[in-house]
Amino acid sequence: MIKVNGKEVVFESFPNGETLLKSDSLPEKMTTIKGVSFKYENDSDLVKLKFLKRFIDSKHCANFIPLTIYYMPYSRMDRSEDGSPFTLKYVADDINSLSFKRVKIVEPHSDVTPALVNNSESIYVNFDLIERVKKEVGFNDEEDYLMFPDAGASKRYSKMKVKNVLIGNKVRDFTTGKIKGLSLIGERFSQGKTAIIVDDLSSYGGTFIHSAKRLRAEGFEKVYLLVAHAENSIFKISPWSTTKEQLFDFVDGVFTTDTILTEHTDEATILKFGNKLKVYNIEEVLNKKGENA
Helix, strand or coil, X not given: CEEECCEECCEEECCCCCEEECHHHCCCCHHHCCCEEECCCCCHHHHHHHHHHHHHHHCCCCCCCEEEXXXXXXXXXXXXXXXXXXXXXXXXXXXXXCCCCEEEEECCCCCHHHHHCCCEEEECCHHHHHHHHHHHHCCCCCCCEEEECCHHHHHHCCCCCCCCEEEEEEEECCCCCCEEEEEEECCCCCCCCEEEEEEEEECCCHHHHHHHHHHHHCXXXXXXXXXXXXXXXXXXXXXXXXXXXXXXXXXXXXXXECCCCCHHHCHHHHHHHHHHEEEECHHHHHXXXXXXX
């Protein structure tokens, strides 16, 4: 989904799959365009963004337009391993070719993304959302804990205002690469009953299942998860799981945004997961921060 000045741009498809940009869904005066926001749902959105920006360029009013990317596509492919394609760089190159004046990226997965995207700045919404989550779950700042599931999350969120922190250390099967378990680094200074796991992204939630199990074993009664980005797969069991475990069976609640999610408003999803799911509207979050394009 792509919006201009907060209004969704309409795209249609020809019978053979080609994309048609409906120009009448854009502002009548192209010089009034203040910003473009981009929510990636599939690869066709990258083509749509290209068509939109090239069309705006043709009207000679593009030099000052900022772009806000709610989730940077291919963020996890931030390196080339064993000859694999460096797809994040390819996507970044395409975005750079569109020459936006400024590119705001919500909660990048690693420092590689802002390094690859020209004129970019990172917006870390979890620093604001954690305060909302703490209020919602009755978090006690003196007794309860934040838990970062790995060293990367710990580095990313080290400046969060919290007294008690635990860090996960994943135990992997080196032959398969799968997580076998997780240990905790950090001392228990209190017998807190609530823990909030904090990270940037969840797909099927395997890491967070192991994190929740470890926290329960340590005596925590309530375990919650805050992730800035969550894929629709968060509602499913991983096809690679041999135990058929589902994330919502191990946490008391999941807090996230709609930067990627599309199925959270489906009736069946609400019926099954609604009592354990809180999805913040990313536009509202950014507007509150004064960061929306």
